[in-house]
Amino acid sequence: MMLYVSTRNADEKVTASQAVLKGLAEEGGLFVPEQIPALDVPMDKLKDMTYQEMAYEVMKLFLTDYTEEELKACIRNAYDEKFDTSEIAPLVKVKDAYHLELFHGATIAFKDMALSILPHLLITAARKNEVKNDIVILTATSGDTGKAALAGFAEVKGTKIIVFYPKDGVSPIQQKQMVTQKGDNTFVVGINGNFDQAQTGVKQMFSDPALASLMKANGYQFSSANSINIGRLVPQIVYYVYAYAQMVKSGDIQGGEKINVVVPTGNFGNILAAFYAKNMGLPIGKLICASNENKVLYDFFTTGTYNKNREFILTSSPSMDILISSNLERLIYRIAGNSAQKNQELMKSLQETGAYTITEEMKEQLASFYGNYASEEETAAVIREVYQNDGYIMDTHTAVAAAVYKKYRNETKDGAKTVIASTASPYKFTRSVMKAIDDKYDKKPDFELVDELEALSKVKVPKAVEEIRTAPVIHKTVCEVDEMQSVVKEFLKIK
Numbered sequence: 191m192m193l194y195v196s197t198r199n200a201d202e203k204v205t206a207s208q209a210v211l212k213g214l215a216e217e218g219g220l221f222v223p224e225q226i227p228a229l230d231v232p233m234d235k236l237k238d239m240t241y242q243e244m245a246y247e248v249m250k251l252f253l254t255d256y257t258e259e260e261l262k263a264c265i266r267n268a269y270d271e272k273f274d275t276s277e278i279a280p281l282v283k284v285k286d287a288y289h290l291e292l293f294h295g296a297t298i299a300f301k302d303m304a305l306s307i308l309p310h311l312l313i314t315a316a317r318k319n320e321v322k323n324d325i326v327i328l329t330a331t332s333g334d335t336g337k338a339a340l341a342g343f344a345e346v347k348g349t350k351i352i353v354f355y356p357k358d359g360v361s362p363i364q365q366k367q368m369v370t371q372k373g374d375n376t377f378v379v380g381i382n383g384n385f386d387q388a389q390t391g392v393k394q395m396f397s398d399p400a401l402a403s404l405m406k407a408n409g410y411q412f413s414s415a416n417s418i419n420i421g422r423l424v425p426q427i428v429y430y431v432y433a434y435a436q437m438v439k440s441g442d443i444q445g446g447e448k449i450n451v452v453v454p455t456g457n458f459g460n461i462l463a464a465f466y467a468k469n470m471g472l473p474i475g476k477l478i479c480a481s482n483e484n485k486v487l488y489d490f491f492t493t494g495t496y497n498k499n500r501e502f503i504l505t506s507s508p509s510m511d512i513l514i515s516s517n518l519e520r521l522i523y524r525i526a527g528n529s530a531q532k533n534q535e536l537m538k539s540l541q542e543t544g545a546y547t548i549t550e551e552m553k554e555q556l557a558s559f560y561g562n563y564a565s566e567e568e569t570a571a572v573i574r575e576v577y578q579n580d581g582y583i584m585d586t587h588t589a590v591a592a593a594v595y596k597k598y599r600n601e602t603k604d605g606a607k608t609v610i611a612s613t614a615s616p617y618k619f620t621r622s623v624m625k626a627i628d629d630k631y632d633k634k635p636d637f638e639l640v641d642e643l644e645a646l647s648k649v650k651v652p653k654a655v656e657e658i659r660t661a662p663v664i665h666k667t668v669c670e671v672d673e674m675q676s677v678v679k680e681f682l683k684i685k
């Protein structure tokens with residue numbers, strides 16, 4: 191059986207379902223699989239599988255205490271008509287790269303890939319572990335996780351969900367998507383602060399013993415829908431295997447041929463899933479980590495020092511406006527030789543000084559990573575250029591990846607076939623996307639731009655956007671960073 195161990199305490203080991211249920215380990219650690227399992231189905235077989243079939247083959251290796259029936263039911267309930275294509279994650283060739291479109295789910299961003307299955311994994315885990323409490327999902331969002339988690343958990347019996355988002359740090363469409371969310375068990379709060387403050391506030395509530403006992407006394411317990419939950423990471427491994435299999439199937443690559451993967455990165459969850467896929471034996475060469483102007487990860491990969499002491503920049507790719515990339519801790523733990531103690535020391539330094547430096551020996555193990563970043567101008571330019579040359583319109587996050595890929599190609603002349611993780615529909619960031627194409631659009635109202643985008647891209651307006659055109663605002667709560675805990679208590683009616 192596969193067990194999960196905390197990155198901060200070698201003695202804390204749990205099963206997969208317990209890790210999903212808890213979200214975060216004690217002392218703020220993250221759960222990691224004790225070892226990465228090898229992909230045990232040959233590519234020749236994988237290439238003819240549906241997304242759902244492949245999801246089972248990959249996830250069963252990690253979630254070993256779920257029965258076949260349970261896991262297959264979770265997969266069936268997640269990857270269904272909520273997605274607007276039966277391919278679930280189509281691979282689209284655009285010039286010299288393959289765009290893995292991860293935005294065909296209910297909320298048109300890649301978070302749907304994991305958050306449409308997490309509620310099912312969690313409810314199943316609660317049943318397996320005989321949990322009687324109601325589960326309260328506490329989530330900080332830089333814009334996309336919030337809506338995807340709300341959509342996944344709305345009206346799910348035995349759960350409540352509370353989402354905190356930076357009030358002035360998300361796109362107008364993202365905000366509208368969240369504040370119009372229906373469901374008595376949903377609660378959305380804007381905070382006067384940035385994503386890192388929201389995430390830190392949520393982590394503090396998770397590790398507050400007084401709050402935990404108050405919750406327990408009232409029949410509640412917390413869990414997390416953030417990408418620190420292993421139940422989000424595991425489903426994300428699937429689409430890298432799927433992309434590779436599609437390329438083998440179409441004859442674009444030979445089985446065994448190495449591909450590169452470019453991932454627009456914020457909290458380091460998506461690219462970590464690609465790293466896990468590589469460690470399972472998927473032939474991935476370079477893992478290209480693309481940042482926006484909040485380039486803390488680029489600096490880390492080039493210098494070996496992680497330093498969050500810098501200005502927080504609001505960019506046109508808000509879901510990547512992050513200075514504390516939580517999932518990087520899982521990589522640090524690994525390159526520290528799976529040492530909870532060494533990892534703990536570095537995380538302590540991060541907490542106390544805002545920075546840490548890894549050893550040369552650890553740095554050598556990062557050879558398969560390449561980090562770079564794109565400025566706001568470079569991001570806009572690549573959107574404009576690809577639209578003009580190829581008629582394909584990317585969202586701002588994907589554009590950061592495309593711009594970084596261009597830099598990588600120029601620098602290295604590496605001609606390996608490359609997959610770009612295409613993380614959001616351009617409709618989610620309509621204003622920034624249209625403005626990148628032509629400044630003249632910036633004067634028009636949001637929903638007029640939606641129609642203009644449809645005319646230019648010839649891609650139909652997604653249902654997720656149609657729905658919010660006229661939807662009433664339901665959630666109006668705004669709070670200060672230090673009021674987050676009292677807002678939670680109020681919502682749950684506990685004192």
Ligand SMILES: *Cc1c(COP(=O)(O)O)cnc(C)c1O
Nearest residue numbers: 334456457458459460509613614
């Ligand atoms: C969340 C998100 C990212 C960043 O992904 P991480 O897993 O946090 O690195 C990139 N693009 C979009 C559109 C997102 O929603």
